[in-house]
Amino acid sequence: KQEVTQIPAALSVPEGENLVLNCSFTDSAIYNLQWFRQDPGKGLTSLLLIQSSQREQTSGRLNASLDKSSGRSTLYIAASQPGDSATYLCAVLQGAQKLVFGQGTRLTINP
Amino acid sequence: GAVVSQHPSRVICKSGTSVKIECRSLDFQATTMFWYRQFPKQSLMLMATSNEGSKATYEQGVEKDKFLINHASLTLSTLTVTSAHPEDSSFYICSARDRGTGGIEQYFGPGTRLTVT
Numbered sequence: 001k002q003e004v005t006q007i008p009a010a011l012s013v014p015e016g017e018n019l020v021l022n023c024s025f026t027d028s029a030i031y032n033l034q035w036f037r038q039d040p041g042k043g044l045t046s047l048l049l050i051q052s053s054q055r056e057q058t059s060g061r062l063n064a065s066l067d068k069s070s071g072r073s074t075l076y077i078a079a080s081q082p083g084d085s086a087t088y089l090c091a092v093l094q095g096a097q098k099l100v101f102g103q104g105t106r107l108t109i110n111p
Numbered sequence: 112g113a114v115v116s117q118h119p120s121r122v123i124c125k126s127g128t129s130v131k132i133e134c135r136s137l138d139f140q141a142t143t144m145f146w147y148r149q150f151p152k153q154s155l156m157l158m159a160t161s162n163e164g165s166k167a168t169y170e171q172g173v174e175k176d177k178f179l180i181n182h183a184s185l186t187l188s189t190l191t192v193t194s195a196h197p198e199d200s201s202f203y204i205c206s207a208r209d210r211g212t213g214g215i216e217q218y219f220g221p222g223t224r225l226t227v228t
Binding site: 031032034036041042043044045046049089091093097098099100101102103104 | 117143145153154155156157160202204206215216217218219220221222224
């Protein structure tokens with residue numbers, strides 16, 4: 001059974017810092033890995049999707065890496081801003097159908 | 112593009128009543144839709160996979176007679192929580208896959224907050 005773990009559960013940093021969120025998964029047989037952002041009481045916003053054959057994806061200040069063999073992914077956020085405050089969820093796609101989510105990292109960027 | 116809506120966004124109902132939640136793909140056709148549940152400060156858990164015109168596939172531990180799913184068209188799936196109880200209070204989120212692109216990416220709705228009193 002696939003298990004996805006995110007560390008840390010919560011993170012608070014001052015504005016302007018670069019930061020890294022971690023995601024690990026137990027079964028490397030995945031189709032892809034996706035990072036989402038969720039604001040309180042809201043749905044999910046897809047940030048980055050990395051196919052199983054890829055090593056990383058970049059969008060603006062965000063960079064996600066994938067090491068499938070070791071079951072790890074990181075989300076790097078550069079020059080953090082208060083607007084980046086949210087919960088970040090990592091999810092892996094198994095069997096081309098089922099998304100398995102981690103517990104999320106609650107990020108707070110302090111002005 | 113690839114917008115998914117849910118209605119209602121919030122609903123409060125009394126224990127023992129049933130409530131229906133709609134999930135619509137607004138600008139694409141979705142042969143497959145997914146229903147997730149999220150308890151406070153927890154992650155999303157897949158409840159069921161819904162394919163247009165066929166019965167939904169439920170995850171282990173999810174009662175199919177309590178959570179009725181209907182996917183009658185390529186743009187609409189509904190989740191009915193029957194005889195709701197306070198423990199069913201949760202955030203329900205749907206997602207859909209775009210039939211046209213043939214891709215496997217899921218597009219998520221904004222969620223429905225259900226409170227059972």
